Amino acid sequence: KAGVTQTPRYLIKTRGQQVTLSCSPISGHRSVSWYQQTPGQGLQFLFEYFSETQRNKGNFPGRFSGRQFSNSRSEMNVSTLELGDSALYLCASSPDLRGSYNEQFFGPGTRLTVL
Amino acid sequence: AQRVTQPEKLLSVFKGAPVELKCNYSYSGSPELFWYVQYSRQRLQLLLRHISRESIKGFTADLNKGETSFHLKKPFAQEEDSAMYYCALGAAAGNKLTFGGGTRVLVKP
Numbered sequence: 001k002a003g004v005t006q007t008p009r010y011l012i013k014t015r016g017q018q019v020t021l022s023c024s025p026i027s028g029h030r031s032v033s034w035y036q037q038t039p040g041q042g043l044q045f046l047f048e049y050f051s052e053t054q055r056n057k058g059n060f061p062g063r064f065s066g067r068q069f070s071n072s073r074s075e076m077n078v079s080t081l082e083l084g085d086s087a088l089y090l091c092a093s094s095p096d097l098r099g100s101y102n103e104q105f106f107g108p109g110t111r112l113t114v115l
Numbered sequence: 116a117q118r119v120t121q122p123e124k125l126l127s128v129f130k131g132a133p134v135e136l137k138c139n140y141s142y143s144g145s146p147e148l149f150w151y152v153q154y155s156r157q158r159l160q161l162l163l164r165h166i167s168r169e170s171i172k173g174f175t176a177d178l179n180k181g182e183t184s185f186h187l188k189k190p191f192a193q194e195e196d197s198a199m200y201y202c203a204l205g206a207a208a209g210n211k212l213t214f215g216g217g218t219r220v221l222v223k224p
Contacts, residue, residue: 003158004158031209031210033210033211033212035212035214042214042215042216042217043201043214043217044214045211045212045213045214048209048210048211050209050210055209055210056209056210056211058211090159092159092210094210096210102210103161103164104161104210104212105160106158106159106160107158108158
């Protein structure tokens with residue numbers, strides 16, 4: 001199976017703009033999670049979507065939002081960009097089998113730079 | 116609140132030497148613990164999980180609930196083990212993971 005894909009791979013934006021990142025999960029995976037990775041804060045959970053519904057949410061401001069489509073593809077949006085939003089944004093998909101935590105399969109990430 | 120601590124940012128060992136990466140967690144419920152690894156220019160990937168109780172690439176990890184630890188060990192490090200290692204805690208419905216800060220392992224020849 002093809003792995004998790006993320007587009008675009010690199011983005012440069014200026015403060016105040018908004019950005020949309022896209023993630024296509026592995027075929028058959030219904031759970032998609034987003035993480036922000038920075039040198040200072042490490043890997044931080046943003047949110048998880050399952051069957052088009054947000055199932056978990058991390059401690060990020062409302063400027064960060066996401067959605068999931070019926071084909072499980074997901075997008076995340078960041079509005080009113082700040083310099084501190086510069087980070088690698090990782091998407092992970094999971095088969096979400098019942099019973100326990102599932103292995104998460106990570107994409108290559110989208111590198112966002114805010115100037 | 117859930118928290119994962121990896122006290123070592125960098126571990127440098129010689130090839131053939133043992134390596135142990137420390138991981139401590141904070142969670143009042145019944146956790147699921149994982150080790151993820153990121154090799155150079157590769158994606159973050161699962162190395163092992165505590166419920167499987169298996170050895171992957173010679174690595175093992177034992178969950179110690181009394182000490183709230185999940186240390187990763189390998190008796191004889193290889194150069195290909197050089198990578199970034201993350202300990203992660205799953206402790207809520209769904210697939211949310213709380214990651215530690217990561218430990219970079221450098222295995223010298």
